[in-house]
Amino acid sequence: MTPLPVPVRDVRVRVRMNACCGPFALVVADFEPPGADGALEVVSAVSERRLPAEFLPALREGLLEGLGEVTAAVLITDGAFHEVDSSELGYRIAGREGGRAALVGAGLLPPREADALRWATWPGRPRPGRKRNRP
Template identity: 60%
Template sequence: MTGLPVPVRGVSVRVVMQTGCGPYAYIVVDFEPPGPDGGSEFLHTVPDDRLPHAFLPAVRDGIREGLGGVAAVALLTDGGFHEVDSRDSGYRLAGRYAGLAALAAAGLGEPPEDRGRQIRVNWPGRPRPKRAPGA
């Protein structure tokens, strides 16, 4: 298993699906290279009133999926939820996009597919979207 070669801080993902009831999710994650043992870790500093801890396993699983076997330390630093529209599937999706963005920022993968207003992903060094002619 390879490890993330550089720190990638401030990856934010917001999932806002407007069809039906959600899902909604918001996370901010800092990624660091793995420690001396080379293993991955998932840590968080977000209080339960910002992001209910029941969603943390979904975030962790999504990040693991997005990193695709690349070891890293992921520190969840902020989050948000909606009392009606938040669910595990939204946080799993947000975590996956955060992992993909960390790989892109570290030069290990392609940037995640832009999903416009439904999924917004930002990371250090993210290329600015091109404006449509006449916009």
């Protein structure tokens, strides 16, 4: 396992389907290099009213998937849910996108990988690549 080399703060993921009711999730997190044990740590500093604990296991699963072989300490600094539209699926997607965003932000993935992250933003996020017509 590779530790996250540098902090990536203020990663925001807002999963929202536009066409109909669907998974909704909102998570803001700070990613830091892992602690002494080197394992993934996820700590929520958000009240239960803003982000119910029932969604944290799905968020953790998504983070594990998104980070792949990289370990990190993740502090959830904000979040939100919708009583009807929030589900484990939405938080799993949010975790996966947040983990991938942290990898791009830390330089472990190329900047072009940011184009595939539909719902994630972070300070310094690369702008979507322009397609140029070349002969």
